[in-house]
Amino acid sequence: MTSPAQMAGYASDGLGYKTFPPDAVVIPADADDLARVIAVLKGVPICLRGAGTSLSGGPVAAQGGVVIHTSRLRAIRKICPEGLWCEVECGVNLNRLDQALAPYGLCYPPDPSSGPVCTIGGNVASNAGGAHCFRYGVTGNYVLGVEVVLLDGSVHRFGGPAGGRGRWQEDWKRLMIGSEGTLGAFTRFWLRLTPRAEKAWTFRATYADLASTERAIHGLVRHPAFPVAIELMDPRAVALVESSSMAMGLPKDHFMIVTEIDGPAALVDRRVESVAEVLRSAGSKDVQFGDSPEARKNLFQARKAMGGLLGQISPDYLVQDAVIPKRALAELLQLIYDEADQAGFPAVTVMHAGDGNLHPNFLFDSSKPEELEKVEGISKRLMERVVAVGGTLSGEHGIGNDKSEYMGMVFGPDSLRLQLAIPQIFNPRHVFNPLKVFPERRFAA
Amino acid sequence: MKQTAALPQFDPLSACVHCGFCLEVCPTYQLTGDENNSPRGRLRIWREEAAGRLEAEPMTDFYTSECVGCLACETACPAGVPYGEIFEKTRHEHVATGRFKPKLELKVAAMAVGYPALFNLALTPVRALRSLGFLPHPLVFPGRPAVLESTAAYARRFMALRKPDGPRVALLTGCLMEAMFREINFATVRVLIENNVRVVIPDDQGCCGAFQEHTGLDGVEALRAKNRQAFDGHDVECVVSNSAGCGFALAKTLDGKPPVRDVLGFLGGLGIKPRPRVAGNARVYVDLPCHLVHGQKADGIPKAVLDATGYEWELAPCAKDCCGSGGIYNIQKPENAREILARKSAFLDDAAGEPVILATSNHVCMMQWNSARSLVRRPFQVHHVIQLLDPGEKALLNS
Amino acid sequence: MKALMEERLFEPFIDATDGVLCLPSGSDAAEIEREAALHGLRFPLVVDESARLCDQVAASPFAPASSRFGPYCDNITGMNWELPDGRRVRVGERVVKSTTGYDLLRFLLGTTGRYGGPVDYVLRLRPACDVVQTFFLRGDLSPLRMAAAEILQTSWIHWFDSMDFLAAQGCGPLLRIAVNCPPGEGDAYMDFLSKMADKHRLSLDHSPGLPLDGCPDLVIKTSPALVLDTALRLAEHPGTKCVALCCCGVVHLFLADPGPEAILLLARPLEKELYAIGGDWSSRHVRTNAPASPEADWILTLRKEWGLP
Structure with missing residues (x-):
């Protein structure tokens, strides 16, 4: 595909305001096809793309060239319940998996918010996380093996169902x-699976000030x-939900924490009160919790609604992904x-x-x-501070071309x-x- | 610790933020893997063209024509982008400016539905053939429609015999539904009357306009104006429709005056009279029309209504995904529609139950499912859910 | 982009809120424990009481508690690393979650000395609970295997520090399950395991404390589905004790005579099937095979780019 209209659809990822139209797009039918394409492409940059939900400008043709879209490599090739692993193609979507x-009765725990659409290939490429990664860990903790097509079109397997090095000296x-x-x-991955939790409880608490929020x-x-997730929304985020059609009667000037515990019923049921007590004793007068799927959905709803609401009220938004010492x-x-x-703003x-x-x-x-310039200035100063306090640039979105300038920090x-x-x-x-x-990674023909 | 800058106001028309949540639910993206053939891609192309950054070109026309219009993307969209509205407007422009040419038979049909009496008359032979058990086309599903008596006449006759005194509703009889698949309208009348609903059928109602919307042809406004007049002043609680697509189009037309409801959703709120349990091994697989769940934004068909059919039932796999009908998509883009249907209907081969019944609540979806007979190895029946609730004429008269 | 003028090496610290502790890689279990326990925390991946932590890490990427917390590389978030020419660099972070740059931390942790070694570790600590107990399920092999397979498919497995299958000549096989939990929960674990024992006609006993097997002589990485078979086969060799980490698919072997020949004799016959499924073997007593093409070229480039001989 090479027509200008066809390039328009591939010009950006989830960071929609930065566009880099490629010169051509290829949608290989299968992994062999993909390897052939790479072997024959000479003298042009190549960018691999899954569902294009990245928020850091990862799967875009920053220097032009060819985008290879893996949307048709979407087979779940094998599930081995005894071995707690599965073999999937790179274009497999997380929710379908x-x-x-x-x-x-098994699950693959990493759960980025884009789960309904993002692909496992993109998840591995950016080591994606999600709300439940606090206990369960991120993508990298679940990758047992990777099949990779290298520049010359050769195909190699690093690891496999057993998750070791295989025949290689290095991992x-x-x-x-x-x-x-x-x-x-x-092109393909072997992923570690784990039993689904038998039961879960979800908690929601609001706090009038940051000090009590931090205590919680x-x-x-x-x-x-060991909560699986501890999600925080600041008063601005709570106010956003409350002034939308999803309003649920939360105090608009409060912080909100949503947390979840899971495990065998015999364990989690006896932990409920003590978790609620942690939330209360930190200073919340409004601690709600439930274990039914419906109650849990409602409690999590405000957090889930965020991304879309931001889209509704603003032409663009820039989201940062810093990790800081708490x-x-x-x-x-x-x-x-x-x-x-x-x-x-x-x-x-x-x-x-x-x-x-x-x-x-x-x-x-x-x-x-002038707004774009301002927001980029803020980003830079924020990142400098993040690094100074011992944090890092990105926790789960990846660096892409959005944060590459900051790597020198x-x-x-x-x-x-x-x-x-x-x-x-x-x-x-x-x-x-x-x-x-890294910005110095420039293609030279 | 407070911020001073105010939050912006909500603007439902603000553009797509490119998050990509629509990709996985879009039938043409699933089919082709081409992001341009998805809502996010189409919106991007349209926006680029509108902003003057992209010249009008055949690929834009092609991707616009590829959309089924199932609106699953609207359900998936976290930002509330009104894709359906934007899409219809764009399609209409493309047809008006000759960038897209609907098939001739669709143009003829679009013209014909503007004249319901003529349309009904013209399709009399089809009704006659169906009533004799002959099916002139793979899309035409079996049924025994009345050839001559209209739904309006039928409803008047039964209203007089049974004299229900419950809620009063107007029924949208539709154009194709009335002209070809009238037996579904008759069943609808019987079920409503059995449940003590007073049924009014405004005489001068016409096509809902969905046909024009689907093809992008002119004439929607005239049809809408006619219906606004036809459904005005009947002193009814609501208009009920037995076709999800027509109901959705009429709802846009009447804009709440009076409200338009899907007949099954309406019955669900009444406490519907159940049919006796069906003995044996029969199993109903319920498919949900896109224009019910994504257009009208209904949760589905009420469980109480499906339980009342007396059948063992379950939702068909991927029940909220499109079957490929798309109103007229299966005529405009038969290959795509067939591939979408092939994937969706594959489960029937190994589905539990005998006989297996595929039930839905939109006649155009029924037509599409009927055409799956050449894809599925085993025999299966296609019914409207309302037909499974039907007491039958005799039982209704004798009870 | 301009690099920083100097390396941001880690200084020793403990952050109880984030549960991270930075200390010399040569620290032993007691030293780690002393720092962590002050804040009610622990580092669960200790296998040997007296060995330096860097030696434990070099002996195996896994510890029994990797069943619950993952391998060492998921529990060491950062390092000060010394290259063979004496340059010191920081790899990784003091925060757990990071996608900043290539993951040299995990890569280097698996390289046992070929590109230098760790000077300091940043360890991820976990809440330490009061009940510290090890349960033993004993009985015939077949029901033991069934019990292990069943437990592995329940969410209880997330809450056991470890579940290991022990096999050695001269003593019966047994399933060893370690638990670290708050006082109010001990009986729930006991209930579950008693039910398992009854169901599979096994005996159940327990003792306080967590198991410390020491540093293994040979480590086999396979899949959880094959780990018991592999352990049983290897345990047929005289003087061999096998601890199979059920959830990790890892067999730790402890040999009466850990000479290189003895180890190669055990490992070589397994190579083909291990490599076929992306598994491997490693031993602190034996250098692994020299890399073949194209890996040899990759390593050459890596050494050149890193300025190593």
Whole structure:
């Protein structure tokens, strides 16, 4: 496909205001086809793309060239319940995988909000997380093996159902996971599965101030019930929900925490009260909880609604993905608020609080160049502060071309050299996904 | 710790944020894997063209023509993008400017539905053939319609015999439904009357306009104006429709004056009289029309109504996904429609039960499912759910 | 992009809120415990009381408690790493979740000395609970296997520190389950395991404390479906004790005579089937096979780019 209209649809990912139309798009029918395409493409950048839900400008042709869209590699090839693994093609969608695993009583835990549409290939490429990763861990913790097509079209398996190194001396799959399409094209994965929790309880609590919110978070992360998720919404986020059609009567100027525990009924049922007590004793007068699917859905609803609501009220929003030591939460929130106020546009903040993974959303209009410039300035200052307090640039969205400029804040000269050596091994001319992760990764024909 | 900058106001027409939630539910994206052939892709192309960044080109026309119009993307969209509205407007423009040419038979049919009496008369032979058990086309499903008596006459006759005194509703009889599949209208009248509902059938009602909406042809406004007049002043609680697509189109037309409800949803709120349990091994698989769940945004068909059929039932797999009918999509894009149907109907081969009945609540979906007979190896029946609730003429008269 | 002027090495610290502890990689179990226990936390992946942690990590990527908490590489969030030429770099973070750059942390953790070694670790700690107990299910092999398979498919497996199958010549097979839980929950674990024992006609007993097997001599990585068979086969060799980490698909072997020949004799015959499923073997006593093409080229490039001889 090469017509301008056809390129338009592939010009951006979930970060819709930055567009990079490719020169051509290829949709291979299967993995062999994909390997053939890579082997014959010479002298053009190649960008692999799954469902294009990334929020960091990962699967876009930043330097033009060819986008290879893996939408047709969507077979779940095998589920092995005794071995607790499955074999899937890169274009398999997360929710469909979950539906396929449900009859076995098993699950693949990472749960990014884009689960209804995102692909496992994109998840592995960006080492995706999600709300329930606080206890269960992120994508990388569940990848047993990766099949990769390298630059010359050769196909290699790093790991497999057993999740080891295979015949290799080094564990190359570790470098592949989270490599954001800069090393090769993933075609197939072996994923670790785990039994579905027998039962879960969901809790929601609101707090008038940050100090009591923090007390609750600190109590939860140390609780022996090991909550699966600890989600925080700031007052702005709560107000957004409350002024929408999804209003549920939450106080608009309060922080809100949603948390969940799961496990065998015999364990979680006796933990309910003590978790509720942590939430209450931290200072909440409104702690609600339930174990029925409906109650749990309602309690989680406000958090789930966020992404869409942001879309409804703002032409564009920039979401950051910093991870911070939790003790720095107040400092960072204040910085976000001050910066947003100064720039004159609102910031709505949600957080995977257990992991310290902060998502401030700055609402702006990209058609006004001064707003774009302002929001990028804020991003930079925020990231500098995040790194200074011991945090990191990205927890689950990846670096893409959105945050690559900030990598110099994180890596010293020797560390940077170690990092840049990795693409030199597999992709020295930066044919795969140039300008991503590190800005010096520029393709030269 | 407070922020001063105010939150913006909600604007439902603000554009797509490109999150991609629509991809996985879009039948043409599932079919082709091409992102341009998805709501997110189409919206992007239309927006680029509107902003002058993209010239009008055949691929844009092609992707626009590929959309089934199932509106599953509206349900999936977290940002509330009114895709259906934007799509209809774009399709209409493409037809008006010659960028897309609907098939001739569709143009003729679109013209014909504007004249219900003529349309009814013209299709008399089809009703006659069906009533004799002959099916002139794979899309035409079996049934025994009255050839001459109209639904309006039939309803008047039964109203006089049974004299129900419950809620009063107007029935949308539809064009194709009345002209070809009248037996469904008759069954609807019987079920409503049996449940003590007073049925009014406004004489001068016409086509709901869905046909024009689907084809992008002119004339929707005239049909809507006619229906606004026809359904005005009958002192009814609501208009009921036995076709999800027609009901959706009429709802847009009447805009709540009076409200339009799907007949099954309406019956669900009444406490419907159940049919006796059906003995044996029969199993009903319920498919939900897109324009019921994604258009009218109903949760589905009420469980109480489905229980009242007396059958063992379950939802068909992927019941909220499109069957490929798309009103006239199966005529406009037969290959796509067939592939969508092939995937959706594959389960019937191994489905439990004998006989197996596929039940839905839209006649165009029934037509599409009927055409699956050449895809599915085993025999199966296609019914409207209202037909499974039908007491039958004799029983209704004798009770 | 400009790099920082100097490396941001980790300084020793403990952050009880985030549950992370930075200390020298040569620390032993007691030193880690001393720091962590002050805050009601623990580092669960200890296999040996006296060995340095870096030696434990080098001996096996897994510990029994990896069943619940994952391998070492998921419980070490960052490191100060010394390259063979003495340069020190920071890899990883002090926060658990990160997708910033290539995952050198996990890559290097699996390289046992070929590219230098760790100086300091940032460890991920977990809440320490009061009840610390190990349960033993004993009986015939076949019901033991059935019990293990059944437990592995329930969400109880998330709450056991470990579930290990022990096999060695001269003693009967047994299933060992370690639990670390609050006082109010001990009886729930006991109930569940008693039911399992009754159902499969096994005997159940328990003792306080968690198991410490020591550093294994040979480690086999396979899949949970094959791990018991593999352990049973290897245990047929005299002087071999096998601990199969059921959930991880790992067999830890402890040998009476851990010489290189003895280890190769055990490992070599397994290679073909292990490699076919992406498994592997490793031993702290034996250097692994020299890399073949194309891996040799990759490693050459890596060493060159890193400025290593």
